[in-house]
Amino acid sequence: MNAIADSIVITKRQLLQLARVPEVLIFSTIQPVMFVLLFRYVFGGSIETGQPGGYVQLLMPGIFVQTVAFTLAATASGLAEDMKKGLIDRFRSLPIARSALILGRTLGDSLLNIVVLAVMGIAGFVVGWRPSSGVFSIALGFLFLLFFGYALSWVGIYIGLSARDARVVQNVSFLVTFPLTFLSNAFAPTTGMPRPLQYVAEWNPVSTMVAACRQLFGLENEFGATAGSFPSENPLTMSLIYMAIIMIVFVPMSVKKYQNASN
Amino acid sequence: MKTVIADNLIKTYNKGKVKALDGLSLDVEEGTVLSVLGPNGAGKTTTVRILATLLNPDSGSATVGGIDVIKNPEKVREIIGLSGQYAAVDETLTGWDNLVMFGRLYHLNKKAAIKRADELLERFSLTDSAKRPIKTYSGGMRRRLDLAASLIVQPKVLFLDEPTTGLDPRGRQEMWGVIEELVKGGVTLLLTTQYLEEADQLADEIIVIDHGKVIARGTSDALKKEVGGERLEVVVDQAHIAKTLEIVARVSGNKATLDEGLRRISAPVSTGSIALMEVLRSMDSEGIHALDVGLMRPSLDDVFMSLTGHAAEVEEVK
Numbered sequence: 001m002n003a004i005a006d007s008i009v010i011t012k013r014q015l016l017q018l019a020r021v022p023e024v025l026i027f028s029t030i031q032p033v034m035f036v037l038l039f040r041y042v043f044g045g046s047i048e049t050g051q052p053g054g055y056v057q058l059l060m061p062g063i064f065v066q067t068v069a070f071t072l073a074a075t076a077s078g079l080a081e082d083m084k085k086g087l088i089d090r091f092r093s094l095p096i097a098r099s100a101l102i103l104g105r106t107l108g109d110s111l112l113n114i115v116v117l118a119v120m121g122i123a124g125f126v127v128g129w130r131p132s133s134g135v136f137s138i139a140l141g142f143l144f145l146l147f148f149g150y151a152l153s154w155v156g157i158y159i160g161l162s163a164r165d166a167r168v169v170q171n172v173s174f175l176v177t178f179p180l181t182f183l184s185n186a187f188a189p190t191t192g193m194p195r196p197l198q199y200v201a202e203w204n205p206v207s208t209m210v211a212a213c214r215q216l217f218g219l220e221n222e223f224g225a226t227a228g229s230f231p232s233e234n235p236l237t238m239s240l241i242y243m244a245i246i247m248i249v250f251v252p253m254s255v256k257k258y259q260n261a262s263n
Numbered sequence: 264m265k266t267v268i269a270d271n272l273i274k275t276y277n278k279g280k281v282k283a284l285d286g287l288s289l290d291v292e293e294g295t296v297l298s299v300l301g302p303n304g305a306g307k308t309t310t311v312r313i314l315a316t317l318l319n320p321d322s323g324s325a326t327v328g329g330i331d332v333i334k335n336p337e338k339v340r341e342i343i344g345l346s347g348q349y350a351a352v353d354e355t356l357t358g359w360d361n362l363v364m365f366g367r368l369y370h371l372n373k374k375a376a377i378k379r380a381d382e383l384l385e386r387f388s389l390t391d392s393a394k395r396p397i398k399t400y401s402g403g404m405r406r407r408l409d410l411a412a413s414l415i416v417q418p419k420v421l422f423l424d425e426p427t428t429g430l431d432p433r434g435r436q437e438m439w440g441v442i443e444e445l446v447k448g449g450v451t452l453l454l455t456t457q458y459l460e461e462a463d464q465l466a467d468e469i470i471v472i473d474h475g476k477v478i479a480r481g482t483s484d485a486l487k488k489e490v491g492g493e494r495l496e497v498v499v500d501q502a503h504i505a506k507t508l509e510i511v512a513r514v515s516g517n518k519a520t521l522d523e524g525l526r527r528i529s530a531p532v533s534t535g536s537i538a539l540m541e542v543l544r545s546m547d548s549e550g551i552h553a554l555d556v557g558l559m560r561p562s563l564d565d566v567f568m569s570l571t572g573h574a575a576e577v578e579e580v581k
Contacts, residue, residue: 002370009367016364017355020396086351090412093315094368095340 003097010104011111014078018112028074028112029119032067036120039063039187040127047188053130060120060129061141061213062186065206067120068113068149069181073173075109075156080169083161088261102258106153113149117142133218141216144239148209151243154250161257180206185221202231205242211235266420266451267291267314272323274309274475283309284320285475291420291468296452298466300459300566306475307455308348311424314453315345328419344413344421348428351409352397358384358408359393365412383411387441403434407441414445421445423454427461439464459566463487471566479570487561488533489569495538496529497546498555504528510545514538532558 018025036059044055079102082088091101121129121142131138156173163169183197184190184206190198201207211221212235221235231238267290274284284306291297299307312318314325316336325332328342352361359380366376384393387407397405406426413421426442427435442465446452456462462469463483471479471486479486495515499507504521507528511519515530515538522529532538539558546553561569 005370006368009364013353013356013360013364016360017353020357020360021355085354086347086349087353089312089317089347090345090351090365091368092317093340093343093345094365095337095370096368100368 003100003103006096006100007104007107010101011108014105014108015111025112025115029116032063032116032120033123035063035066036060036123036127043187049189053128053132056124056128057130057217057219058214059187060124060131061217061219062184062210063124064117064120064145064213065148065209066177066181066186067116068145069152069177069206070173071109071113071149072152072156072159072177073170074112075105075153076160076163076169076173077166078109079105079157079160080163080166083261084166088258092261098259099255102157102254106150106157109153109156110146110150113146117145131217133216137216137218141213144209144212144216144236147243148205148239151246151250154247154254157254158250158257161254161261180204184210186210202229205239205246207231208235208238208242212239264293265290266293267297267325267327267453269310269314269325270323272310272313272320272325274306274313274318274320283475284313284323286323287472287475287477288323289470289477291451291453293451294449295467296446296454296465298462298469299453299455299472300457300462300469301455301472302457305472307472308424309475310472311345311347311422311453311455315343315422316340317345341416342419344415344418346406346410346413346421346423346426348425352405352412354397357394357396358389358400358404361397361408362412362415366415369416371415379415383414387411401434402430403437406430406434406438410438410441418450420451420453423452425455425457428457435461459561471570473570479566486566493532493535494529494559494561495532495542496527496555496557496559497542497553498525498527499546499551499553501526503546503549503551506549507546507551510542510549514541514545526554529559 039059040056044059047055049055049058079088082091088101092098131141155176159172159176160169163172184201184204186206190201190207193201208231211232214221215235221232269287269289272284272287273282275282287306287310289297289299289310299310301307309318313320314327314332316332316339319333327339330338330342332339352358353364356364362380362383363376366379367373371379381390384390387410389404389408389411392400392404397408400408410423410426423442427438430438439461442452442454446465452465454462454465466483469481469483469486470477479489481489495511497507497511504526508519508521511528511530515532517530517532519528519530521527535558539556543553543556
């Protein structure tokens with residue numbers, strides 16, 4: 001299939017960019033590692049958990065999910081940059097499948113996530129994170145994270161192609177990802193939130209992802225007002241449903257947007 | 264054979280509020296160069312984008328190499344090269360990286376893509392900077408690389424959208440040299456420009472567009488004749504203005520105009536240097552000394568003035 005081969009060329013381009021400007025890779029891994037350290041030592045002491053091994057056990061899944069959620073911003077700004085430089089026009093004038101560029105970009109951003117997650121996992125291990133489930137479950141947890149990042153990458157494609165300015169893209173992406181990651185169970189138990197917010201947090205895809213990962217890494221999830229609800233009871237299923245919905249909505253929308261890009 | 268044909272293209276933006284193309288038609292004979300001349304916002308880029316399959320017109324039709332750009336865009340993309348106003352290359356990568364990548368996207372195998380990249384870098388005098396990121400290139404080098412990227416598979420038809428806008432005179436000269444070489448190689452070229460001089464230098468035929476419509480068409484010579492050829496200008500002392508006006512009007516056979524502040528008298532002339540000599544001789548025999556004298560080539564503004572009666576309006580339409 002030419003479309004696949006073309007996508008791989010685009011993915012390689014991204015890897016080559018990282019090789020030419022290694023700072024990008026360095027800083028995109030330093031940032032999440034910094035988050036791990038800050039949360040672990042700043043909040044870690046004051047958040048009471050019933051978990052053996054302490055706050056870091058709860059924190060790591062949360063911070064993993066937050067990091068892959070930021071893929072949205074990375075994809076969006078990368079694409080907006082290509083638009084601005086006229087590269088999208090050039091790609092669209094080539095005899096390649098129209099999906100190749102965006103497919104290649106989403107794959108490239110996922111590859112970057114693999115590196116980032118690996119570095120974070122090591123950092124977490126150093127500061128006391130010890131997943132207690134089996135190797136298979138842990139691997140499944142990371143696979144889940146990668147898929148979540150991949151699905152959000154498609155939202156990023158749509159935002160990147162829609163915005164007129166790369167700076168707007170940054171703002172819009174953060175506007176989407178920040179409330180999502182903080183209005184969740186990622187960094188603190190939802191039990192402390194006002195009751196209505198607990199429901200929002202409970203249905204938040206980030207929460208179900210975090211809960212799913214905690215489960216896969218061998219933790220017991222805690223719920224307050226929302227215990228017994230569907231997403232609380234079935235975080236894995238619910239996360240899969242969310243990812244499917246995101247892909248079903250945003251893949252066709254993004255492809256269409258790309259075809260009419262800058263029209 | 265006509266390699267590029269556009270027929271009655273209409274394109275509006277902002278839900279019909281901005282009319283970018285208003286029934287534009289053109290054609291390019293195989294192996295020739297057509298220059299589309301016009302000010303910003305005249306519809307040049309929109310025309311190129313439609314012909315290069317990046318944009319669909321609201322109505323009208325177009326073919327490139329006999330292939331319909333609306334019905335068969337993917338076939339058209341196989342035979343065209345496009346180089347735009349902005350150098351559309353990946354700035355973080357090196358020139359070599361870029362060309363190899365585009366080669367791969369044209370489905371050359373790795374070896375062929377590398378060979379082609381090396382050839383093109385050599386041909387566009389970029390071999391020395393091949394391994395440097397594009398970020399470090401000068402404007403002229405970027406444009407050359409951008410052009411090289413559009414030539415990877417020897418396109419039948421090449422579209423160049425304002426290839427020298429924003430370049431310094433030296434960069435412009437270099438770019439012209441490169442384009443002339445290409446034309447010798449037999450490519451069919453459609454080139455847009457804001458500079459009459461550029462169209463003059465490179466094109467077999469020129470069309471002038473304004474507000475999305477063709478307002479004049481012809482060879483560079485024919486067009487200039489229509490514009491009135493060159494413009495003779497002479498600056499004299501206050502005391503000699505009246506007499507000089509008379510001489511210039513007589514020699515040129517046109518109405519001579521006076522810029523009072525600059526004491527400059529000018530008139531369109533069709534015989535160029537002959538008229539200039541004659542004016543100077545007549546002034547000499549009257550004992551008038553010219554402070555400054557010259558022949559001006561018609562500018563885009565002159566073309567517009569003479570064709571439309573208004574100056575080239577600059578309006579930015581994206």
